[in-house]
Amino acid sequence: xxxxxxxxxxDRPGPAEGSTPLRGPGAGDDPAxxxxxxxxxxxxxxxxxxxxxxxxxxxxxxxxxxxxxxxxLAVVVASWWGxxxxxxxxxxxxxxxxxxxxxxxxxxxxxLVRHFSASVGVICFGFAxxxxxxxxxxxxxxxxxxxxxxxxxxxxxxxxxxxxxxGVLMLAAFGLGPTGPVVAAALVAMPxxxxxxxxxxxxxxxxxxxxxxxxxxxxxxxxxxxxxPSILPYLFASLRYAFAxxxxxxxxxxxxxxxxxxxxxxxxxYQSYAVDGMLAWTISFIALMLFVERIVLVQVENxxxxxxxx
Amino acid sequence: xxxxxxxxxAARAQRVWHRAxxxxxxxxxxxxxxxxxxxAVWVAISxxxxxxxxxxxxxxxxxxxxxxxxxxxxxxxxxxxxxxGMAIGIGLGLVVGIALGIWRVFDLLLSGPAIAALAIPSIxxxxxxxxxxxFGDTAPIFTVAVSALPFVGVNxxxxxxxxxxxxxxxxxxxxxxxxxxxxxxxxxAVTGYLFAxxxxxxxxxxxxxxxxxxxxxxxxxxxxxxxxxxxxRPEGTLAWIVLFIVFVVLLDRVLLERISRxxxxxxxxESxxxxxxxxx
Numbered sequence: 001x002x003x004x005x006x007x008x009x010x011d012r013p014g015p016a017e018g019s020t021p022l023r024g025p026g027a028g029d030d031p032a033x034x035x036x037x038x039x040x041x042x043x044x045x046x047x048x049x050x051x052x053x054x055x056x057x058x059x060x061x062x063x064x065x066x067x068x069x070x071x072x073l074a075v076v077v078a079s080w081w082g083x084x085x086x087x088x089x090x091x092x093x094x095x096x097x098x099x100x101x102x103x104x105x106x107x108x109x110x111x112l113v114r115h116f117s118a119s120v121g122v123i124c125f126g127f128a129x130x131x132x133x134x135x136x137x138x139x140x141x142x143x144x145x146x147x148x149x150x151x152x153x154x155x156x157x158x159x160x161x162x163x164x165x166x167g168v169l170m171l172a173a174f175g176l177g178p179t180g181p182v183v184a185a186a187l188v189a190m191p192x193x194x195x196x197x198x199x200x201x202x203x204x205x206x207x208x209x210x211x212x213x214x215x216x217x218x219x220x221x222x223x224x225x226x227x228x229p230s231i232l233p234y235l236f237a238s239l240r241y242a243f244a245x246x247x248x249x250x251x252x253x254x255x256x257x258x259x260x261x262x263x264x265x266x267x268x269x270y271q272s273y274a275v276d277g278m279l280a281w282t283i284s285f286i287a288l289m290l291f292v293e294r295i296v297l298v299q300v301e302n303x304x305x306x307x308x309x310x
Numbered sequence: 311x312x313x314x315x316x317x318x319x320a321a322r323a324q325r326v327w328h329r330a331x332x333x334x335x336x337x338x339x340x341x342x343x344x345x346x347x348x349x350a351v352w353v354a355i356s357x358x359x360x361x362x363x364x365x366x367x368x369x370x371x372x373x374x375x376x377x378x379x380x381x382x383x384x385x386x387x388x389x390x391x392x393x394x395g396m397a398i399g400i401g402l403g404l405v406v407g408i409a410l411g412i413w414r415v416f417d418l419l420l421s422g423p424a425i426a427a428l429a430i431p432s433i434x435x436x437x438x439x440x441x442x443x444x445f446g447d448t449a450p451i452f453t454v455a456v457s458a459l460p461f462v463g464v465n466x467x468x469x470x471x472x473x474x475x476x477x478x479x480x481x482x483x484x485x486x487x488x489x490x491x492x493x494x495x496x497x498x499a500v501t502g503y504l505f506a507x508x509x510x511x512x513x514x515x516x517x518x519x520x521x522x523x524x525x526x527x528x529x530x531x532x533x534x535x536x537x538x539x540x541x542x543r544p545e546g547t548l549a550w551i552v553l554f555i556v557f558v559v560l561l562d563r564v565l566l567e568r569i570s571r572x573x574x575x576x577x578x579x580e581s582x583x584x585x586x587x588x589x590x
Contacts, residue, residue: 065418072419092442146340153344154351160513160558163433164520164532165551172361172544248431252521255433263433270437270525278438286429 094276102280111265116288118260122178123246126185130242131235134190138197148198155191166249167256176257184253189242193235200234201227236301243297247289363545371538372549380534381553388530391447392519395454399515400508403459407466407507408500417467427460432518440526450522450530457518458511465507469500505573509566516558 077096084093094102106112140147166187170180204227212222254263255270262285269277333339349365356364363371375381410417410424435456439449473495481491523532531550538546 068415068418069422073422075419076423146335146337149337149340150343150347154347156559156563157348157555160555160562162517162520162551162554162558164517164524164535165554168535168539168544168547168551169362173355173359248433251431252433255437266434266437270441273441275438275441278434278441282430282434282438285431285434286426289429290425 092275094279098276099279099283102276103284106280106284112284115261115265116284118178119181119247119250119254119262120292122181122254122261123185123243123250126182126246126250127189127239127242129182129186130189131193131238133186134193134238135197135235137190138194139201141194142198142201151194155194158187158191161187163249163252167252170253171257174257176259178258178260180257181250181253181261181263185242185246185250188246188249189238192238192242192245196234196238196241197231200231203234204230232304236304240293240297243293247285251285361544363548367545368549368552371543371546372552375534375546375549384529384531384534388450388519388523388532391450391523391530392454392516395451395519396458396512396515398451398455399458399511400462402455403462403507403511404466404504406459407463407504408470410463410467411470411500424460424464427456428464432457432514433521436518436522436525439522443526445526445528449526450519450532453518453522454515458515461511461514462504462507465503465510466500469503470496472503473499501573505570509562509570512566513558513562516554516561520554 080093081095081097084090084095090098103112137151141151142148166184170184174180174183208226209222212226217225250261251263251266254261255267256263258264262281266278266281266285269281353364356362406420410420432453435453436449439452443449443452477495478491481495486494519530520532520535523530524536527533531554535547535550535554538544538550
């Protein structure tokens with residue numbers, strides 16, 4: 001899983017984490033940077049030739065790999081089961097069967113769908129607001145050094161804001177309800193979008209820009225065909241990071257003061273001291289979050305960048 | 311006569327305006343403005359939202375904590391928990407990361423749990439730990455350790471897997487002794503990733519500690535912030551939040567940045583460390 005990520009880094013724009021300078025793979029003589037961009041050594045055999053023996057070997061290897069991944073999960077579940085039955089007791093750690101039962105109950109009662117969609121709505125709405133604020137900010141930062149210096153401090157503070165601060169401040173400012181989580185999601189997304197868009201602006205191909213100017217392209221044409229295509233990948237990088245970070249912050253804000261959503265339910269199970277409910281929400285949270293990040297966002301990204309492959 | 315005065319007055323005004331503009335448009339003004347902007351936004355928000363205190367009451371609350379000695383006392387308790395938790399998290403993360411990096415079987419076996427571990431938000435760990443261990447030292451230390459562990463582990467694994475194949479093969483072919491291989495090959499390859507992962511883990515761990523202390527502790531900085539909140543004095547909570555932010559900025563941008571520059575001073579380039587892996 002890790003090697004896939006390393007190779008991924010080479011074809012995606014680097015998402016900016018804080019104000020860490022962005023480094024392209026293979027840039028300069030830094031050995032670490034060169035390594036990070038190197039293709040993953042594994043998974044080499046898959047594409048090599050169509051020889052039948054090779055193919056069966058690859059299939060066997062793939063099933064072996066899947067078997068190991070499943071086996072790993074099985075080991076974790078088994079040790080969980082053993083620990084809950086023989087070490088700490090089922091009140092402290094309910095068995096996987098009990099937690100599964102709780103998840104099924106959440107599914108059939110509709111609570112899972114209701115609260116999950118509430119949280120997803122909050123994150124999407126928040127990201128829309130954050131992107132709307134972050135886009136012009138990013139353009140300003142990317143184009144002018146003055147604005148970059150001016151907005152450096154506020155963005156750093158915003159990025160360093162701990163989850164607890166989001167929870168307390170949103171509760172204090174907006175009380176109970178969905179406004180607090182939405183504003184929090186927007187505040188999480190804004191700096192990511194701004195930093196990445198600025199990075200995208202700086203990465204615009206100057207030659208392409210000059211060429212389109214000398215061919216007398218209109219401003220709208222330049223924006224449509226040069227600027228937007230080169231910023232879009234960076235915007236997507238920020239979307240992925242804003243989602244990954246936004247989930248966690250929204251969960252915290254919802255624990256503090258929401259009337260619906262995953263965090264609200266986590267708090268409810270905490271207050272009724274239901275460990276099985278807590279674990280059920282945790283597992284659903286992880287599953288749904290990974291579903292959105294790995295499948296939905298990847299699909300959207302593939303669709304948006306279809307023109308690249310062709 | 312009077313016309314002359316008006317003209318020179320206008321010229322002077324224009325000159326003053328020009329000079330002011332020159333100063334304001336300078337990068338140094340932007341630098342100053344950058345630091346004034348945050349307090350300015352804060353004042354504006356506190357004026358609009360009555361439940362959020364402005365800088366003055368917050369400074370007063372801060373002074374109260376400082377003079378009563380609570381500041382040192384609570385920070386000491388929390389720092390100890392933070393350091394113990396981080397030590398456990400980094401130690402275990404290093405062991406797991408090396409195992410995953412060297413033996414591909416472990417990597418595949420644990421890839422599912424590792425992805426899940428990175429996805430769990432620290433609020434869940436904080437609440438679960440409170441349910442399991444009750445109020446005390448264990449819950450915060452546990453929360454810090456489990457929040458930090460996956461970030462360290464994944465980055466160490468990536469570092470080992472990014473080791474140049476040619477070098478490993480060559481050192482095997484030339485029969486380079488294991489110790490030399492460890493110090494000359496593995497350690498330089500991993501340090502950058504370990505440091506990047508640790509840096510990220512520290513920020514995540516600190517934030518997890520705050521949540522854990524807010525919900526499940528009877529002392530420490532997170533508890534103290536809650537104490538003010540429950541006493542219906544949000545200015546005290548805000549004073550602590552400002553301290554938390556200052557702490558993170560100092561830890562990350564000053565301390566860790568310096569250490570990173572010192573550790574990687576042998577690298578010619580300014581870019582000192584690989585971008586940390588944040589997701590599996």
